[in-house]
Amino acid sequence: MNRILLIVVVAALGVLPLLSGTPEFWITHLNYIGLASLVVLGLVLLTGIGGLTSFGQAAFVGIGAYTTAWLTTSIGWSPWVALGIGLAVTFVVAYVLGAITLRLSGHYLPLGTIAWSLSLYYLFGNLGFLGQYDGIAGIQPIQIFGYSLGQGRDIYYLIWIAVLLSMWATRNLLDSRPGRAIRALRSGGGMAESFGINMANYKVIIFVYAALLACLSGWLYAHMQRAVSPSPFGLNYGIEYLFMAVVGGAGSVWGAVLGSGLILTLKDQLQNVLPKILDTTSNFELIVFGILMILVLQYARDGVWPILHNWWAVLTGSSDRRRRGAPPEAAALTQRRRPEKGSLVLEVDGIRKEFGGLVAVNDISFKLKAGEIMGLIGPNGAGKSTTFNLITGVLPATRGKVGFLGERLDTLPSREIAKLGVGRTFQHVQLLPTMTVLENVALGAHLRRKVSVLSAALHLERRDEAELLHEAARQLQRVGLGDYLYEQAGNLALGQQRILEIARALAADPILLLLDEPAAGLRYKEKQELAHVLDQLRQEGMSILLVEHDMDFVMNLTDHLVVMDFGTKIAEGTPAAVQENPAVLAAYLGGIDDDFDFDQPPAGQEGAVPGAPAATGGIA
Ligand SMILES: Nc1ncnc2c1ncn2[C@@H]1O[C@H](COP(=O)(O)OP(=O)(O)OP(=O)(O)O)[C@@H](O)[C@H]1O
Numbered sequence: 320m321n322r323i324l325l326i327v328v329v330a331a332l333g334v335l336p337l338l339s340g341t342p343e344f345w346i347t348h349l350n351y352i353g354l355a356s357l358v359v360l361g362l363v364l365l366t367g368i369g370g371l372t373s374f375g376q377a378a379f380v381g382i383g384a385y386t387t388a389w390l391t392t393s394i395g396w397s398p399w400v401a402l403g404i405g406l407a408v409t410f411v412v413a414y415v416l417g418a419i420t421l422r423l424s425g426h427y428l429p430l431g432t433i434a435w436s437l438s439l440y441y442l443f444g445n446l447g448f449l450g451q452y453d454g455i456a457g458i459q460p461i462q463i464f465g466y467s468l469g470q471g472r473d474i475y476y477l478i479w480i481a482v483l484l485s486m487w488a489t490r491n492l493l494d495s496r497p498g499r500a501i502r503a504l505r506s507g508g509g510m511a512e513s514f515g516i517n518m519a520n521y522k523v524i525i526f527v528y529a530a531l532l533a534c535l536s537g538w539l540y541a542h543m544q545r546a547v548s549p550s551p552f553g554l555n556y557g558i559e560y561l562f563m564a565v566v567g568g569a570g571s572v573w574g575a576v577l578g579s580g581l582i583l584t585l586k587d588q589l590q591n592v593l594p595k596i597l598d599t600t601s602n603f604e605l606i607v608f609g610i611l612m613i614l615v616l617q618y619a620r621d622g623v624w625p626i627l628h629n630w631w632a633v634l635t636g637s638s639d640r641r642r643r644g645a646p647p648e649a650a651a652l653t654q655r656r657r658p659e660k661g662s663l664v665l666e667v668d669g670i671r672k673e674f675g676g677l678v679a680v681n682d683i684s685f686k687l688k689a690g691e692i693m694g695l696i697g698p699n700g701a702g703k704s705t706t707f708n709l710i711t712g713v714l715p716a717t718r719g720k721v722g723f724l725g726e727r728l729d730t731l732p733s734r735e736i737a738k739l740g741v742g743r744t745f746q747h748v749q750l751l752p753t754m755t756v757l758e759n760v761a762l763g764a765h766l767r768r769k770v771s772v773l774s775a776a777l778h779l780e781r782r783d784e785a786e787l788l789h790e791a792a793r794q795l796q797r798v799g800l801g802d803y804l805y806e807q808a809g810n811l812a813l814g815q816q817r818i819l820e821i822a823r824a825l826a827a828d829p830i831l832l833l834l835d836e837p838a839a840g841l842r843y844k845e846k847q848e849l850a851h852v853l854d855q856l857r858q859e860g861m862s863i864l865l866v867e868h869d870m871d872f873v874m875n876l877t878d879h880l881v882v883m884d885f886g887t888k889i890a891e892g893t894p895a896a897v898q899e900n901p902a903v904l905a906a907y908l909g910g911i912d913d914d915f916d917f918d919q920p921p922a923g924q925e926g927a928v929p930g931a932p933a934a935t936g937g938i939a
Contacts, residue, residue: 324573332479336472346471348587350543353478355579357536359563360485360572361529366561367569368493369525370505371421372429374557375436379530381443381552382409383537388455388547389448398461402538406531413530417523436557443549454548461542474543481539485532486572488776492528493572495775495784499762501525503751510749513711514827515737515766524772566615568622577624585611645796645804646757649782649789652767654828655740657860658724660690664831664862665710670719670729672705672886679705681886682719687831687879692853692863694873694894697883698906703866704746706883707835710864711743712736723831738766742829744820746836746866752809756800756819759808760791763823794822799848814840818849825856832856834865838872850876874898882906 386405420431460469503511567578589604665687672680712733
């Protein structure tokens, strides 16, 4: 739909001012829609996609407008120079405000944006050189190659070129390596950190990006209006921009234009129509506007754009999937140097975790070598996942050490641990369900290429992007999900989602792979295929630590087992030895774990993994 829509919109926008019958009011109205669209586009990224609510965007419009107003009227500088300075000032202000405000979470963040929005508004109104509440008048029009954009019809083209280019850049950004991280901000922040992505940085990046778009809008506004005063940059307008984003559809770039158009047209029509219907000049439009907003929020929570988009898809039978087939061939990403087979990779030394009075992990120690698969087993609540979280930096240890190739992991945050070469999956699957399978896996390869926001927005990173997608596709094919590259991750069955997580972890090129219940939800054949993949990885020298309840799977695959019960290590050894250990038998027989398959001797069965150490028999 987007391509057809783009052609129709661009053609209509281009032709409209050329038609002599087009009323001047339409042009002015479209100019205001374009100016608002720029601000709302920033909010789509910030609020709709990043999940960071800001009521303060109008203040950044004010910075753009006042900077150019003052520089062009008081100092006589060119509006183009003033634009550069306005963007620079906005960058600095947004960076500082973002670095402070974005640390706030929950409702403190919107409250913080209200606070600085009010501060900037009163600053504009109280500074003498900015004309206080009277503002600055007599701003010169923008000149392009000696041609003055003094009329509404002239600046119209500049405004809409700015809108269309900003939409293009935002789309490019979202479709890139930084864009995948930005799309993870709302619901996958913790998961993304465990792939080495600094999510706090990305919050500041989208905050600054949105502020720069608002500044651009303010610059255009000042030269269109030829005068500025504080009122259009106050909190009311900040709230209105947010309404536009929500009504249009805060998750899509087209929602920004639609929302701006709908709200500004609705406001205008209500001002015209209501006095006639109600036969009164009283100000009822805000009340009706408020009621309509509540209805939209009630019945179209994702905004109007997704509804139109779905109707279009039904009407035309088109689907969302823009690309099919494997991504184009690209150079393989470089791999890290692997430790020699048999050398020590992970050393957990007396690690302990207390939750208040509960000792979840009780001074556990074990070692894992390169090219070895170790199983961490035990009844429910034994402390396996907590041990995982201590190794991966998700939880801080109460005491003890975790060593990884000579580095201490227990003092590092999960982001730094990932950088060293530790990949993981999660007990409760953590995917970005509306992103494609391919994009989810490419997120895992984030650290393997550097792409700046600017080169992503200008689409100058084609080679890096192609290499990342190629690697993601390679890992998906390796784990047997090659047919699902462009499927939305949320549409996969739970077992496939777990496999997807393994592909994502492999895309990070780890030395140590931690898998939390990888076989849960898989069918028998899928388990066999997974065991085959893990066995291959072992042969390539990968170290794998897995938590798993499926004893058949564990006994046939692992080289070494650590058994935990009530936080304590009760046994360690080969699968054969562990199955005969009386403490293990007692823990499972007296425990609450239903998953242990007492009757099924794993050795020599159909599901046995070729090359894996054979277990001697069932535990009972
Ligand atoms: N954040 C937490 N706060 C308090 N107690 C916790 C927390 N996380 C885990 N626990 C407790 O620590 C103990 C170990 O839990 P953990 O999830 O590590 O066990 P597990 O062996 O992974 O169990 P399962 O196989 O059921 O996933 C349990 O008693 C659990 O209730």
